[in-house]
Amino acid sequence: NLGLLAERDVALAESLAAEGQQEIFAAWDAPGTGDAEKLDFFKQIRTLDGNYPGGLGCYLRNARGLLQASAEGANPLAGWTPSVPRDTFRPEVGSEEFMAYEELGASEVGACCFVIPAGGLGERLGFHGVKLALPAELVTPSKVLEVYCAYLRAFQDLAEKKSSSRSRLPLVIMASSDTEAGIRSLLESNNYFGLEPEQVTILLQEKVAALARSDALLSMEGRYKVGTKPHGHGDIHFLLHSKGMAKRWLEEGRRWVLFFQDTNTLYLTTFLCSLGVSAKHGLRANVVAMPRKAKEAVGSIARLTHSDGKCIVANVEYNQLEPLLKATGGDGDVNGPDGFSPYPGNTNELIFSLPQYVSVLEETGGQMPEFINPKYTDASRSTFKSPTRLECMMQDFLKLLPAEEVGVTCYPLEFGYFPCKNDIATAARLAAEGTPPHGAASAEAAVYHAYAELLRRVGRTSHVAAPTARHWCGGPQLLGPAVVLWPSFAPSCAELRRRLGEVVLEEGSTLEVRGDVHLGRLTLAGALRVVAGEGATLHVPQLEVRNRGGEFVALTEAEQAGEAPEELRIRGYRYVLHEVEEIKVSEPGIYTYADGTLTRS
Ligand code: UPG
Secondary structure, three states, rough: OOOOOOOOHHHHHHHHOOOHHHHHHHHOOOOOOOHHHHHHHHHHHHHHHHHOOOOHHHHHHHHHHHHHHHOOOOOOOEEEEEEOOOOOOOOOOOOOHHHHHHHHHHHHHHHEEEEEOOOHHHHHHHHOOOOHEEEEOOOOOOOOHHHHHHHHHHHHHHHHHHHOOOOOOEHHHHHHHHOOOHHHHHHHHOOOHHHOOHHEEEEEOEEOOOEOOOOOOOOOOOOEEEEEOOOOOOHHHHHHHHHHHHHHHOOOOOEEEEEEEOOHHHHHHHHHHHHHHHHOOOOOEEEEEEOOOOOOOEEEEEEEEEEEOOOEEEEEEEEHHHHHHHOOOOOOOOOOOOOOOOEEEEEEEEEEEEEHHHHHHHHHHHOOOOOEOOOEOOOOOOOEEEEEEEEOOHHHHHHHHHHHHEEEEEEEHHHHOOOOOOOHHHHHHHHHHHOOOHHHHHHHHHHHHHHHHHHHHHHOOEEOOOOOOEOOEEEEEEEEEEEEOOOOOOOOOOHHHEEEEEEEEOOOOEEEEEEEEEEEEEEOOEEEEEEEEOEEEEEEEEEEEEEEEEEEEEEEHHHHHOOOOOOHHOOOEEEOOOOOEEEEOOOOEEEEOOOOOEEEO
């Protein structure tokens, strides 16, 4: 039924038939009918072919292998024995060791590239915008991407100071057809959040072919269109390879690449230290981890030893950890005496040394280890409830490296991974079960908590009121003083220590500090915003602020039911500012604020 097709399309049809896809063509109309659709079909096949390492044939062969193993009920981790990773680096945030690593990280950061896979929609969250547009917190209220970009600008400034040359750090955002328009408009309508448009690249992640049966028959939507599904965040490696970006960065003399996800701004509060750990210990890969509660829905980092002697350090997904531990003679996924699993949690922050990253891409063509997860109709494991596809994960790059080349850096929970993924009802249920809720309220509280913790650890004899329990319709949440330290004020602990004196924050306070601000002795019971614009330095030797400040107020039922914007409904409250003291300088210069008066020196 092929009719008068171009030679290359005939060849494509033949190669598909050789891969067991004859049935597709058998269903086609006779020549002369549906010819335009047939041409579109081959166009789509060429796209699918070009978007997979090794082409569509390779995809179908890989799928057949994994589908057969799945039908036989094979355990993908058979032969592997897990153990807790050895020699995890645990720099204590704010310590001399931490700051020494940060210092090294600051010397290296000018040679780092930043990559965010952001192709995922917030379906589980009840937010219809792109997740990078979510407010990280309500006080400022900056968007997640805005915070990431503010860190990049602060890192550029640090790099410029170190090298006395202009530094522009490349940022790659991987979008999917679901998120591309939203991310582009977010960047364009916000002037790229102060970055130069040329330093930001959006790479489009394509979907892969959906499969209808265990013999990897393509799943068709009608007679001439192959159904497609997302392939997972592991696509980022193939894209950096196939678009030549990773190689270009290497040719430009860059040395590191950081991968991180789309809703956790805390990654960048400890990043300079993690980069310093990579540089000091010559780590080919460094995966950042955190304490993990047993059964928490985050992957765990484990050392895996195969019966053939091979050893890797990699992520084991939370639903695989328990069966793996039990199958290898352990008690399952249970907490140790400290109340946490001995297996640290994966934050999915990965730092690779660029030369070695590129060499692995060249060896593998960007092909990641893949998995398949068909939902079968019954125990015979022969038919699917809905079409399936191969999937891959960004962190599985670690599986391509020998264990001795992978380091793990673990920070205390306050600096861990607090994504905004779950809707308010799910968050409430998880909180009730004693599991981290991974909702908007917990993500927001984590931001304030991390910055308050920085004040406690880095400032001199600071007193920062302890968090108190609040109850929203998303469940209980510990909430402390709402502290936001912009990266231009606190790009590193060392800078923060240089700029910070003795701070006392009373319960319910709100503090936002931005720019080159030097705070001496501060007592705050209320709300304070201190901002030094670009080129300005502001000294505040002594200040006591007492005002009505701001408060978090639960939404009314009507607001929760639909009257309030989505970004509030996903958390169940709003922030109401009653009174704030604002000290702000915009023009370049050196200023001092004392006794209520601002002077320029
Ligand atoms: N993403 C893509 N393309 C996709 C799917 C996701 O770019 O096809 C992005 C997404 O936008 C986000 C990141 O990838 O930035 C992670 O996706 P998400 O759905 O948020 O992650 P999870 O599936 O919850 O799991 C990841 C890791 C898991 C880890 C967990 C927390 O896969 O190992 O435990 O994050 O660290």
